[in-house]
Amino acid sequence: MSDDQFQRLLSVQDHDTRIDQLRHRLDTLPEQAALAASQQARQQVDNQRETKQVKRLELQRTLKRNEDELAALEDRAKREKDRLYSGEISGTRELLTLQEEVDGLRSRCSDMESDALELMEAIDEIETEVEALATGLESAETAVAAAQKELAEAKAVVRAEIDQESAARSTEAADIGEAALASYEDLRTRMGGVAVARLRNGTCEGCHLGLSAMELDRIRHAPADEVCHCEECGRILVRT
Numbered sequence: 001m002s003d004d005q006f007q008r009l010l011s012v013q014d015h016d017t018r019i020d021q022l023r024h025r026l027d028t029l030p031e032q033a034a035l036a037a038s039q040q041a042r043q044q045v046d047n048q049r050e051t052k053q054v055k056r057l058e059l060q061r062t063l064k065r066n067e068d069e070l071a072a073l074e075d076r077a078k079r080e081k082d083r084l085y086s087g088e089i090s091g092t093r094e095l096l097t098l099q100e101e102v103d104g105l106r107s108r109c110s111d112m113e114s115d116a117l118e119l120m121e122a123i124d125e126i127e128t129e130v131e132a133l134a135t136g137l138e139s140a141e142t143a144v145a146a147a148q149k150e151l152a153e154a155k156a157v158v159r160a161e162i163d164q165e166s167a168a169r170s171t172e173a174a175d176i177g178e179a180a181l182a183s184y185e186d187l188r189t190r191m192g193g194v195a196v197a198r199l200r201n202g203t204c205e206g207c208h209l210g211l212s213a214m215e216l217d218r219i220r221h222a223p224a225d226e227v228c229h230c231e232e233c234g235r236i237l238v239r240t
Contacts, residue, residue, distance in 0.1 A: 008172045009184060010238045013196040015169035020193050022162045031154045035147040042140035049133035056126045063119040070112040077105035180227075184236065191235055199228075199237040207233035 080102045089095055173181060187195035197206030202216050209232040211219070219228050219239065228237045 005176050005180065006238045008176055009180065009236065010196050010198065011172045012169055012176070012181075012184070013188075013194065015165050015172065016188065017194065019162055019165045019169065022158055022165065026155060026158045026162070029151065029154050029158070031147065031151040035144070035151050038140070038143045038147040042137065042144050045133055045136045045140050049130060049137060052126050052130045052133060056123060056130065059119055059123050059126065063116060063123065066112055066116050066119060070109060070116065073105055073109050073112065077102060077109060080105060183227075187235065191233065194235065196236045196238060197230065197233075198240050199230075200240050204230040204232060204235060204237060206230060206235040209233070 080098060083089065084095065084098050084102055089098060176184075184195050191206070194206050197204050199205075199211070199219070203210045207230060209230075211231055215231050219237070222228060228239070229235065230237055
């Protein structure tokens with residue numbers, strides 16, 4: 001390769017390195033973490049609301065059973081009270097027994113009314129909490145939407161930089177031979193993304209190791225178009 005092609009290959013490497021850095025940046029944007037945090041916060045609020053809704057439904061079912069049972073007890077108490085004062089029972093013992101039964105039914109009704117009142121108060125309290133959580137969920141949804149917008153904008157900026165670097169890379173690669181490019185791509189895959197490095201002051205800037213005096217002398221006297229490789233890492237060396 002000519003000296004110009006070596007410099008172009010080095011420029012291609014610089015662009016590829018920058019593209020790799022930008023892609024890593026794209027995958028690790030802080031806006032992505034912010035979106036995940038806002039989504040998690042929204043999910044927590046939604047889970048809390050769902051838990052409260054389930055509890056409210058359980059209490060409503062319990063209240064319905066209480067009301068049905070109370071209605072049945074009240075109906076029974078009324079029937080027994082009507083019998084007590086109907087005159088159809090004349091025996092003192094029977095009247096006393098019936099009176100005790102009526103009193104017992106009234107007491108049970110009173111207890112169930114108290115239970116129903118407590119259930120209704122608990123339901124009202126949970127409904128207030130559900131409403132507050134619904135408002136919180138709306139706020140969380142707004143936060144998620146804002147985070148999604150910020151992430152999309154941040155990604156657009158990075159992708160534009162990637163497109164710019166890719167275009168510049170294509171321009172530099174256009175005048176490099178296919179064989180040289182293929183060798184470069186193969187080395188880049190095997191060398192963790194860096195296939196070309198400058199040889200500066202006897203050191204390979206790819207692995208940062210110094211070459212032997214014998215190898216440096218050989219490279220110094222090699223033809224300018226010869227492709228030289230680092231004896232330590234195997235990268236293509238561009239003499240400076």
